[in-house]
Amino acid sequence: MKREKQIVTIVGAGSTRTPALIGSLVNYKDRFPLKKLVLFDIDKSRIDAQKDYIRLVMEKHCPDVELFFTDDEDKAYIDTDYVFCQMRAGNFEMRNYDEKIPLKYGLVGQETCGPGGFAYGMRSIQPMIDMVKKIREYSKDAWILNYTNPAAIVAVALDKVFPNDKKILNICDQPYSMIKSFAKILEVDMYDIEPRYFGLNHFGWFTKLYQSSTGEDLIPKLKDYLTNHEFKPYNAEQRDPSWLETYKNVNKMMKHFPRYLPNTYLQYYFFPDEIAKKSNPEYTRADEAKAGREKEVLDICRQAREQNSLEGLPLLMGQVHGNMMVEVAESIAYDLKKVFVIMARNEDIIPNLPKDAMVECAGALTENGAEPYPYGEVETFYKGLLENQYAYEKLTVEACLESNYEKAIQALTLNRTIVNPNKAKSVLDDLMEVNSEYWILK
Ligand SMILES: NC(=O)c1ccc[n+]([C@@H]2O[C@H](COP(=O)([O-])OP(=O)(O)OC[C@H]3O[C@@H](n4cnc5c(N)ncnc54)[C@H](O)[C@@H]3O)[C@@H](O)[C@H]2O)c1
Ligand SMILES: O=P(O)(O)OC[C@H]1O[C@H](O[C@H]2[C@H](O)[C@@H](O)[C@@H](O)O[C@@H]2CO)[C@H](O)[C@@H](O)[C@@H]1O
Numbered sequence: 408m409k410r411e412k413q414i415v416t417i418v419g420a421g422s423t424r425t426p427a428l429i430g431s432l433v434n435y436k437d438r439f440p441l442k443k444l445v446l447f448d449i450d451k452s453r454i455d456a457q458k459d460y461i462r463l464v465m466e467k468h469c470p471d472v473e474l475f476f477t478d479d480e481d482k483a484y485i486d487t488d489y490v491f492c493q494m495r496a497g498n499f500e501m502r503n504y505d506e507k508i509p510l511k512y513g514l515v516g517q518e519t520c521g522p523g524g525f526a527y528g529m530r531s532i533q534p535m536i537d538m539v540k541k542i543r544e545y546s547k548d549a550w551i552l553n554y555t556n557p558a559a560i561v562a563v564a565l566d567k568v569f570p571n572d573k574k575i576l577n578i579c580d581q582p583y584s585m586i587k588s589f590a591k592i593l594e595v596d597m598y599d600i601e602p603r604y605f606g607l608n609h610f611g612w613f614t615k616l617y618q619s620s621t622g623e624d625l626i627p628k629l630k631d632y633l634t635n636h637e638f639k640p641y642n643a644e645q646r647d648p649s650w651l652e653t654y655k656n657v658n659k660m661m662k663h664f665p666r667y668l669p670n671t672y673l674q675y676y677f678f679p680d681e682i683a684k685k686s687n688p689e690y691t692r693a694d695e696a697k698a699g700r701e702k703e704v705l706d707i708c709r710q711a712r713e714q715n716s717l718e719g720l721p722l723l724m725g726q727v728h729g730n731m732m733v734e735v736a737e738s739i740a741y742d743l744k745k746v747f748v749i750m751a752r753n754e755d756i757i758p759n760l761p762k763d764a765m766v767e768c769a770g771a772l773t774e775n776g777a778e779p780y781p782y783g784e785v786e787t788f789y790k791g792l793l794e795n796q797y798a799y800e801k802l803t804v805e806a807c808l809e810s811n812y813e814k815a816i817q818a819l820t821l822n823r824t825i826v827n828p829n830k831a832k833s834v835l836d837d838l839m840e841v842n843s844e845y846w847i848l849k
């Protein structure tokens with residue numbers, strides 16, 4: 408059956424992940440055909456840097472698709488069907504502070520976890536609320552597929568502000584990326600694996616990995632492998648050193664807690680002191696990503712602009728970020744009911760956790776959006792961890808929406824990477840100073 412063509416708007420299109428996302432759209436052009444692609448970013452210079460490369464790629468592979476670049480939010484969402492959102496409020500300049508300021512206090516310096524994730528969450532909430540309002544002015548029925556981090560905090564905030572909007576889906580590509588890595592280890596097709604998972608975003612565990620073709624749960628085999636071998640991502644050869652270290656820590660976490668397979672991000676909550684001590688306060692992941700992905704992509708785009716052709720240049724191809732986003736949209740658009748790890752309001756998915764938590768779990772994506780699979784009660788250890796982390800998330804959102812300093816200190820003290828209220832205060836005061844353009848607390 409011929410598939411209806413879609414209009415897609417990318418928000419935060421100046422991200423250097425965009426060319427690879429375009430690569431995924433090209434790759435999937437028959438499965439998720441486009442009528443129009445809108446690339447929107449508030450920073451025109453970020454779009455301009457990549458515009459010619461993107462235009463040339465689209466002209467070559469999808470010449471019938473209308474392409475529209477804009478920095479005007481009133482033009483970005485007109486009659487759109489899918490919004491792929493990947494904005495970073497404050498860009499890499501602010502990511503740099505998120506990662507480096509906590510290290511001054513011996514705390515984890517990470518963009519989505521700990522004090523850095525808190526500061527980033529506080530920056531993301533308001534622009535994300537503004538974005539949803541703007542989208543609904545122009546496209547009442549558009550699906551909003553959100554990647555913007557910290558997705559855990561953004562998801563709670565959007566659910567609080569827009570509780571009845573059924574077309575907002577928050578997603579993370581880390582479970583997808585881990586499944587891809589598991590599949591490589593087990594020598595099976597990643598699309599033949601159907602996961603079961605519970606937790607919060609960047610704070611969860613795989614409990615089952617069913618092989619659809621045989622019905623076998625592959626978790627025992629994988630646990631056996633990870634007991635004896637270092638865990639490496641599927642694309643270890645292309646990964647920066649900090650990511651390889653992150654994957655290795657899954658082996659360490661499993662030594663202590665072998666029950667389930669942990670998401671890599673749990674390393675920051677189980678080993679905060681070791682990780683902070685090992686970090687270089689002068690060179691964090693932001694520097695690594697800038698020197699790696701950002702430089703590589705911007706160099707290719709500059710060459711395309713200078714020669715006005717793609718000659719000698721690669722088609723940047725999304726392996727995870729882009730592929731997952733397009734597969735998610737495809738499953739919704741054509742009611743494919745494919746199973747992903749998604750975020751959803753808990754209600755009764757995990758009956759012994761708060762109903763209003765935005766849990767991460769397996770679910771089918773249908774034309775009505777996510778249909779999360781009920782998980783059941785979680786055991787005491789996990790319940791304790793999750794309630795604590797959710798209390799941190801909820802207080803962060805409240806601190807932001809109410810400009811409430813006391814709630815911010817409470818949130819940071821609850822965060823397992825901080826714990827000490829004196830440290831919470833010191834790091835909060837520093838973060839507040841550099842973020843004054845984005846958020847204030849009283
Ligand atoms: N959920 C996930 O698993 C996942 C995976 C990868 C990336 N991400 C997130 O995707 C986003 C992009 O990451 P990046 O490292 O490529 O970022 P980046 O800093 O390279 O690019 C982000 C872009 O967003 C733009 N922007 C900022 N505020 C905006 C607004 N209000 N409206 C429109 N555009 C705006 C910036 O100008 C910039 O060009 C981040 O939030 C990142 O954390 C999430
Ligand atoms: O440090 P970065 O900017 O390279 O990546 C941070 C993100 O990491 C996870 O996602 C992906 C990433 O998008 C992709 O490019 C690739 O490197 O694989 C990662 C997953 O292994 C994470 O899920 C995101 O939330 C982070 O933003």
Ligand SMILES: [Mn+2]
Nearest residue numbers: 558579580581
């Ligand atoms: Mn993520």
